Amino acid sequence: MSEPPVKPVLQKPPGYKDPNSPAGQRRFRPPPRKPVLPPSFHPKKRKTSYGRACCCCFCIFFLIFLLLILICGAVFYLWFDPKLPGFHIQSFRISRFNVTKRPDGTYLDARTTTRLEVKNPNGKMTYYYGDTEVEISFGEGGYETELGTTTVPAFTMLEKNTRSLRVETKASNKLVVDEVGNKLRARYRSKSLPVNVEARTKVGVGVAGLKIGMVGVTVKCDGMSKKQLDGGDMPKCVINMLKWLNIH
Numbered sequence: 001m002s003e004p005p006v007k008p009v010l011q012k013p014p015g016y017k018d019p020n021s022p023a024g025q026r027r028f029r030p031p032p033r034k035p036v037l038p039p040s041f042h043p044k045k046r047k048t049s050y051g052r053a054c055c056c057c058f059c060i061f062f063l064i065f066l067l068l069i070l071i072c073g074a075v076f077y078l079w080f081d082p083k084l085p086g087f088h089i090q091s092f093r094i095s096r097f098n099v100t101k102r103p104d105g106t107y108l109d110a111r112t113t114t115r116l117e118v119k120n121p122n123g124k125m126t127y128y129y130g131d132t133e134v135e136i137s138f139g140e141g142g143y144e145t146e147l148g149t150t151t152v153p154a155f156t157m158l159e160k161n162t163r164s165l166r167v168e169t170k171a172s173n174k175l176v177v178d179e180v181g182n183k184l185r186a187r188y189r190s191k192s193l194p195v196n197v198e199a200r201t202k203v204g205v206g207v208a209g210l211k212i213g214m215v216g217v218t219v220k221c222d223g224m225s226k227k228q229l230d231g232g233d234m235p236k237c238v239i240n241m242l243k244w245l246n247i248h
Contacts (some may be wrong), residue, residue, distance in 0.1 A: 004241045011041070012244070017178065031220065036093070037101035037213070056064075058111060060226075079124075081122070081123075081124070082122060082125060082205075083121045083122050084097060084239065085118060085119060085120055085127055085157065085203070085239075086118070086119040086121060087116065087117070087118055087119075087219045087221070087236075087237040087239065088116075088117045088119075088233055088234045088235070088236055088237065089114065089115075089116060089117075089197060089221050089224060089229065089234060089237070090115040090116065090117040090164055091113075091114070091115045091229070091241075092112065092113075092114050092115075092195055092197075092224070092226075092229040093112065093113045093114075094110065094111070094112050094188075094226065094243055095111045095112070095113060096109065096110055096111040097109075097110045097188055098110070099176075099181045099182075099184060099185040099188075101178070101181065104208070105175050105176075105178070106176050106177070106178045106180075106181035106182075107173045107174060107175055107176070107181075108171055108173075108175075108176050108181060108184065109171065109172055109173060109174070109209040110138070110147055110170065110171050110172040110174075111168070111170040111171075112136055112147060112169050112170070113166070113167070113168050114134070114136060114166075114167040114168075114197055115164050115166055115167075116134065116165040116167060116171075116197065116199065116221075117162065117163070117164050117165075117234070118162070118163045118164075118165060119157075119161075119162045119163075120156060120157040120158065120159065120160065120161050120162070121160070122159055122160070122184070123159050123160055124159065124207070124208075125156065125159065125205055125206065125207055126158055126159060126205070126206035126207075127156070127157040127203055127204070127205060127206070127212070128154075128156050128157075128204035128205070128206060128211065129152050129154055129155050129156070129157065129201050129202070129203055129204075129205065130201055130203075130204075130214060131134065131151055131152070131153060131154050131228070132151065132152040132154075132165070132199050132200070132201035133150075133151050133152075133200045133201070134149065134150050134151075134152060134165070134167040134169075134197065134198070134199045135149045135150060135197075135198045135199075135200075136149075136150075136167070136169045136186055136191055136196070136197055137186070137193075137195075137198075138188075138194065138195065139180070139183065139184055139193070139194055139196075140194045140196070140222075140223065142180075143184065144179040144194075144196065145171075145174070145176055145180060145181070145184065147169045147170065147171045147174075148169035148170060148171055149169070150167045150169055151166060151235075152165050152167065156232045158188065159182075167197075171236075172192065188226070191225065191226045191227040191230065192212070192225050192227060193225065193226045194222075194223055195224045195225070195226060195229065196220075196221070196222045196223070196224075197220075197222075197224075197237070198211040198218065198220050198221070198222075199217065199218070200216075200217075200218050200219075201216075201217055201219075202214040202215065202216055202217065203215055203217050213243075215241060216241070217239060217240070217241055218239075218240040218241075219237045219239055219240070220236070220237060220238045220240060221235055221237040221238075222238075
């Protein structure tokens, strides 16, 4: 019998390491780690913050703008010396006042004439008034009774000028509660009847030929007694602006 052919021995490629040999079983050593340095040793990166720059520029611009407004306001105040208009009740007359009690209720019949004095104390400013609604009422608290409302046409107040507004109101056969009618009659006879005058209008300002916007204004003259008015007193009214600012 012939011998089986001999398999040729494969040559190992250069650089081949036998894994079964002791040299091939050596553990793999990782590369050495870099030492961890504290944050103080890290160099800080310089970053340009455009947001901060814009914020600083805006704040500086706003402060300069606010300063200019304050300077202009101070110059305006020193030059024009602005003063608010004045409102007074010049006279108040009740030409008719009757409280009649009938089977179907108590009725009020009254007629009044009011003169409201408006004054412009400024020497370099003009006031423009829109249509003015004047409301007259008697009493106070729970028994206050409205007599009526009269509209005064728009008018202009020149420098250092005074104007008297005549307002007439009436209430014909106005139904009131019995208790209210009794109180009104008793206070009228004792001349302690409270009289209330309220005027609602819009006011604009004219400066050096320029007309500056219209602002809503409410003028209240409350709590005046008929005895005070008959004695010649001219109670000063309260000016209400922007629904929260009261000026006496």
